[in-house]
Amino acid sequence: MAKIGVFICHCGENIGGRVDCSKIVEALGEHPGVSVSVEYKYFCSDPGQESVKKAIRENHLTGIVVAACSPRMHEATFRKACAEAGLNPYLCEIANIREQCSWVHSDKDMATEKAIDITRSMVEKVKLNNNLHPIEVPVTRRAMVIGGGIAGIQAALDIANAGQEVVLVEKEPSLGGHMAQLSETFPTLDCSQCIMTPRMVEAAQHPNITLLTYSEVEKVEGYIGNFTVRVKKKSRFVDMQTCTGCGDCYTKCPVKKIPSEFDCGLGRRTAIFTPFAQSVPNNPIIDKDHCIYFKNGKCQLCVKACKFDAINFTFQDEYLDLEIGAIVVATGFQVQDTAMYGEYGYGKYPDVITGLQFERLASASGPTAGKILRPSDQKEPQHIVFIQCAGSRDPSKGVRYCSKICCMYTAKHAMLYTHKVHGGKTSIFYMDIRAGGKGYDEFTRRAIEEDEASYLRGRVSKVWQENGKLMVRGVDTLLGRPVEVEADMVVLATAMVPQPGAKEFAKTIGIGYDEYGFYNEAHLKLRPVESSTAGIFLAGACQSPKDIPDSVAQASASASKVLALFSKDRLEREPVIASCNEATCAGCWGCVLACPYNAIEKKDILDRSGKVIKQVASVNPGLCQGCGTCVTFCRSNSIDLAGFTEKQIFAEVMGL
Amino acid sequence: MSIEVQYRDRAKELLAKGEVKLVIGYGGGSTPNRRRPVFASSPEEVDRLVLDSLCIANLSGYLVTEGLLSDEKKVAVFLRPEGIRSINILAAENQLNADQVVILGFETAGSDIRPLEGGNVLDFSEFIVTLSENRVVSDSDPVIDKLENMSAQERFSFWQDEFSKCIKCYACRQACPMCYCRRCIVDCNQPQWINTSAHTLGNFEWNIIRAFHLAGRCVECGNCDRACPVNIPLRLVNRRMAVEALNSFDHFAGLSVTQEPVLASFKKDDTETFIL
Numbered sequence: 001m002a003k004i005g006v007f008i009c010h011c012g013e014n015i016g017g018r019v020d021c022s023k024i025v026e027a028l029g030e031h032p033g034v035s036v037s038v039e040y041k042y043f044c045s046d047p048g049q050e051s052v053k054k055a056i057r058e059n060h061l062t063g064i065v066v067a068a069c070s071p072r073m074h075e076a077t078f079r080k081a082c083a084e085a086g087l088n089p090y091l092c093e094i095a096n097i098r099e100q101c102s103w104v105h106s107d108k109d110m111a112t113e114k115a116i117d118i119t120r121s122m123v124e125k126v127k128l129n130n131n132l133h134p135i136e137v138p139v140t141r142r143a144m145v146i147g148g149g150i151a152g153i154q155a156a157l158d159i160a161n162a163g164q165e166v167v168l169v170e171k172e173p174s175l176g177g178h179m180a181q182l183s184e185t186f187p188t189l190d191c192s193q194c195i196m197t198p199r200m201v202e203a204a205q206h207p208n209i210t211l212l213t214y215s216e217v218e219k220v221e222g223y224i225g226n227f228t229v230r231v232k233k234k235s236r237f238v239d240m241q242t243c244t245g246c247g248d249c250y251t252k253c254p255v256k257k258i259p260s261e262f263d264c265g266l267g268r269r270t271a272i273f274t275p276f277a278q279s280v281p282n283n284p285i286i287d288k289d290h291c292i293y294f295k296n297g298k299c300q301l302c303v304k305a306c307k308f309d310a311i312n313f314t315f316q317d318e319y320l321d322l323e324i325g326a327i328v329v330a331t332g333f334q335v336q337d338t339a340m341y342g343e344y345g346y347g348k349y350p351d352v353i354t355g356l357q358f359e360r361l362a363s364a365s366g367p368t369a370g371k372i373l374r375p376s377d378q379k380e381p382q383h384i385v386f387i388q389c390a391g392s393r394d395p396s397k398g399v400r401y402c403s404k405i406c407c408m409y410t411a412k413h414a415m416l417y418t419h420k421v422h423g424g425k426t427s428i429f430y431m432d433i434r435a436g437g438k439g440y441d442e443f444t445r446r447a448i449e450e451d452e453a454s455y456l457r458g459r460v461s462k463v464w465q466e467n468g469k470l471m472v473r474g475v476d477t478l479l480g481r482p483v484e485v486e487a488d489m490v491v492l493a494t495a496m497v498p499q500p501g502a503k504e505f506a507k508t509i510g511i512g513y514d515e516y517g518f519y520n521e522a523h524l525k526l527r528p529v530e531s532s533t534a535g536i537f538l539a540g541a542c543q544s545p546k547d548i549p550d551s552v553a554q555a556s557a558s559a560s561k562v563l564a565l566f567s568k569d570r571l572e573r574e575p576v577i578a579s580c581n582e583a584t585c586a587g588c589w590g591c592v593l594a595c596p597y598n599a600i601e602k603k604d605i606l607d608r609s610g611k612v613i614k615q616v617a618s619v620n621p622g623l624c625q626g627c628g629t630c631v632t633f634c635r636s637n638s639i640d641l642a643g644f645t646e647k648q649i650f651a652e653v654m655g656l
Numbered sequence: 657m658s659i660e661v662q663y664r665d666r667a668k669e670l671l672a673k674g675e676v677k678l679v680i681g682y683g684g685g686s687t688p689n690r691r692r693p694v695f696a697s698s699p700e701e702v703d704r705l706v707l708d709s710l711c712i713a714n715l716s717g718y719l720v721t722e723g724l725l726s727d728e729k730k731v732a733v734f735l736r737p738e739g740i741r742s743i744n745i746l747a748a749e750n751q752l753n754a755d756q757v758v759i760l761g762f763e764t765a766g767s768d769i770r771p772l773e774g775g776n777v778l779d780f781s782e783f784i785v786t787l788s789e790n791r792v793v794s795d796s797d798p799v800i801d802k803l804e805n806m807s808a809q810e811r812f813s814f815w816q817d818e819f820s821k822c823i824k825c826y827a828c829r830q831a832c833p834m835c836y837c838r839r840c841i842v843d844c845n846q847p848q849w850i851n852t853s854a855h856t857l858g859n860f861e862w863n864i865i866r867a868f869h870l871a872g873r874c875v876e877c878g879n880c881d882r883a884c885p886v887n888i889p890l891r892l893v894n895r896r897m898a899v900e901a902l903n904s905f906d907h908f909a910g911l912s913v914t915q916e917p918v919l920a921s922f923k924k925d926d927t928e929t930f931i932l
């Protein structure tokens with residue numbers, strides 16, 4: 001005979017204010033099989049839990065239902081209370097009468113009725129619950145960090161310094177990401193490469209880090225603690241063991257006019273190249289699309305130039321299948337293509353450039369060796385106009401969100417420019433100055449007060465060329481009148497947007513993303529570095545626009561999550577797993593294909609002489625994650641999920 | 657030589673040479689314009705075979721009879737294009753080994769009947785690809801068009817009227833080659849999701865579940881529609897689901913022996929219109 005205890009929580013006013021808890025107590029008290037029905041202000045409190053335990057012991061309850069908040073909040077709490085009172089923890093069910101009832105309804109009578117229904121349905125379910133026992137699975141203590149920008153490097157170093165193995169995967173030929181492209185960084189104006197390159201070298205040389213550059217993640221299978229990741233190592237056509245990075249090859253390469261990606265098209269590179277002088281690793285790669293040999297089978301000048309015979313055109317892509325316990329995704333961002341702003345003339349006028357291009361002009365390692373020169377005639381501009389929010393906060397053409405860093409880097413650009421070009425003038429069109437952060441507001445004040453940046457509040461409507469000058473027309477909303485400014489160069493503070501293919505990549509590794517393609521955290525406030533998939537963490541600008549300090553902080557946070565996971569040998573898993581009824585399974589393999597965790601195997605049923613008489617599905621309990629996908633697929637209803645059996649669900653539905 | 661004679665000769669030869677152990681074809685039925693299945697396991701029995709434009713049933717379902725193919729011997733079967741597609745599905749769903757099936761393929765158009773070249777299902781690959789390419793989504797059917805133009809309420813009452821006639825005889829299931837489960841979901845009584853008694857709600861549950869189970873799998877052979885003793889236009893439901901699978905997931909049922917079931921597979925470019 002069922003003896004069910006029902007505990008109705010007021011959650012202070014959260015539930016008590018909207019539903020009549022005494023009515024629920026009364027109704028459930030009369031429900032068949034219920035021996036205890038009580039209410040309390042906060043069942044999750046210590047005395048609340050004690051009263052639950054006491055009720056279980058004294059009434060020899062066979063199951064309990066706590067009518068309270070979402071099971072995501074306190075299921076674990078009450079399961080623990082059950083265990084302490086000697087009841088199997090899986091005989092506890094939560095009826096969510098807060099998120100799914102009191103919070104979303106205003107009519108008290110109707111809400112009360114609904115709360116009674118929800119609770120009843122869980123009572124019907126719990127009557128059919130069985131004792132279940134947790135499953136233990138091993139943890140592979142090797143992390144993978146995807147993306148070798150500052151966020152990825154930081155996460156990899158933190159994990160490696162704690163003594164755990166890391167595989168760092170970067171799709172470009174060198175580590176570094178965007179930070180390697182920057183000149184000096186706000187708010188301290190320290191040289192970006194000077195603080196970045198030591199980290200890159202440290203990561204490359206760390207005994208616990210395996211660095212895979214020019215490599216891409218192709219497939220992720222498995223689950224927390226036990227992923228299998230397939231990585232494609234694209235062929236560099238240069239043997240990294242014998243190459244010394246001397247650079248003889250690229251000085252000889254005859255294809256010299258390829259726009260350099262690293263210099264945002266402002267500089268040129270050869271077909272065999274390293275992206276920049278401090279690349280890590282510093283072995284070059286051959287760009288197949290531009291190499292003459294790959295076009296017509298001739299040339300090979302680089303091969304002849306190499307003293308170490310390191311270049312080989314027959315090298316192929318390699319595939320590695322790696323066992324991984326946890327993954328940190330740090331794939332970063334890109335700057336938005338500003339072509340959609342035809343009126344700003346980007347792409348049409350060479351002296352209209354993006355902020356990232358300005359970084360390259362201001363960098364000592366850049367195409368102008370750090371001199372600010374106009375791309376059109378290599379002359380020093382005397383007046384630069386900066387246009388902020390060129391894409392951000394513009395629902396009609398750009399993106400709705402604020403890119404967070406552009407106010408700061410525009411102030412930085414204005415400062416760097418006046419430091420380099422004495423007497424140079426700057427005008428900055430802005431919507432608001434957003435400078436929240438340590439030392440940030442002081443920084444923008446400095447740009448205005450010490451470096452005489454002239455801020456004009458308003459948007460720019462048009463940029464055009466007239467008598468060799470760029471004309472910028474906008475409004476000054478503070479003065480309430482249109483303005484026209486003559487400039488030698490215009491810099492657009494373009495929005496930070498997700499990497500191209502970010503959504504596709506999210507599907508490949510199985511994590512969630514928002515409408516733009518930024519990766520979703522499990523909880524914006526309370527679990528900001530976990531993705532929605534257990535064992536996969538997020539770091540840096542792939543989650544949302546971030547500056548360097550935020551990216552680094554999030555990277556260290558995700559590293560600590562990985563280390564916490566690796567602190568145990570084995571992981572305890574919920575015993576909610578599927579099993580197949582071999583008598584009724586039709587062996588159609590639909591479930592085998594549908595299972596996202598590849599947990600279902602094909603099993604032969606043999607007769608006495610060893611002949612296969614039929615084939616059926618068989619669930620591997622170590623791999624099954626209890627998602628229930630197979631159950632919904634199976635046409636013959638041959639798969640069932642422990643803890644959520646068909647019978648339980650049916651009882652739950654019929655209890656309504 | 658008429659196609660009937662031609663195919664009889666071929667069937668005879670297959671049996672005589674021992675290439676197949678059985679030929680499944682058509683024979684005369686209870687009335688002059690009906691055909692019923694004929695199972696010939698010796699050359700002598702072949703003379704009972706008939707092949708004309710009245711031979712429309714999809715015979716592929718007999719191949720999954722328990723134990724028929726377990727001796728690894730071959731069976732020949734008369735199939736129209738839909739039947740050939742159902743061989744692909746049955747093979748893709750691990751219900752038979754397509755290499756054990758010798759196809760005697762034919763096509764009908766009105767009273768015209770033409771042979772289709774080939775024996776193994778792979779020989780028909782190109783032909784099926786052409787079928788899929790020529791599949792006109794809006795393939796005009798006056799009743800379908802009428803239904804499409806109804807309001808949701810009108811459409812609901814249309815189906816309510818139709819399904820209320822169902823007597824739960826399960827002839828549709830029995831006739832369908834794709835309904836091969838050892839235990840059908842309607843036969844589950846722990847718990848009993850689908851009411852067994854023939855009232856409108858239970859009938860709805862049954863017919864809608866069957867429609868979902870056939871989504872992306874039904875080849876529109878019409879076996880179920882013809883089998884239904886109370887003339888429920890089941891082909892309309894199946895047609896609608898086929899159009900849905902084609903439009904939403906570019907899925908043409910029975911395209912190849914390796915085709916993945918549309919409801920169990922996931923492609924990165926699948927539409928996500930159903931995700932809010």
Ligand SMILES: Cc1cc2nc3c(=O)[nH]c(=O)nc-3n(C[C@H](O)[C@H](O)[C@H](O)COP(=O)(O)OP(=O)(O)OC[C@H]3O[C@@H](n4cnc5c(N)ncnc54)[C@H](O)[C@@H]3O)c2cc1C
Pocket residue numbers: 146147148149150151152169170171172175176177178179182184185186187215216217330331332333334335355356359405409412499505539540541542546547548549551
């Ligand atoms: C113009 C400009 C100026 C800036 N100035 C400053 C400043 O002064 N101070 C400051 O604090 N911040 C500044 N920032 C912001 C700073 O660039 C970012 O905060 C920082 O680069 C974010 O680091 P990240 O590692 O998250 O991303 P990224 O730097 O974008 O690195 C991501 C890395 O992942 C790799 N990757 C991407 N996809 C894959 C994949 N599928 N597989 C493997 N690898 C992949 C990329 O190749 C890249 O190397 C500026 C940004 C811009 C645009």
Ligand code: SF4
Pocket residue numbers: 580584585586587588589590591592616617633634635636637638639
């Ligand atoms: S889906 Fe169902 S019938 Fe098909 S193999 Fe899986 S368990 Fe068996």
Ligand code: SF4
Pocket residue numbers: 577578594595596597598599600619623624625626627628629630631641
């Ligand atoms: S519940 Fe089914 S689909 Fe989900 S992981 Fe387990 S076996 Fe795979």
Ligand code: SF4
Pocket residue numbers: 714831832833834835870873874875876877878879880881894
């Ligand atoms: S559902 Fe009907 S039309 Fe479709 S394959 Fe089955 S029997 Fe043929």
Ligand code: SF4
Pocket residue numbers: 821822823824825826827828829863883884885886887888
């Ligand atoms: S054949 Fe017709 S009456 Fe019989 S179960 Fe199917 S739909 Fe109902």
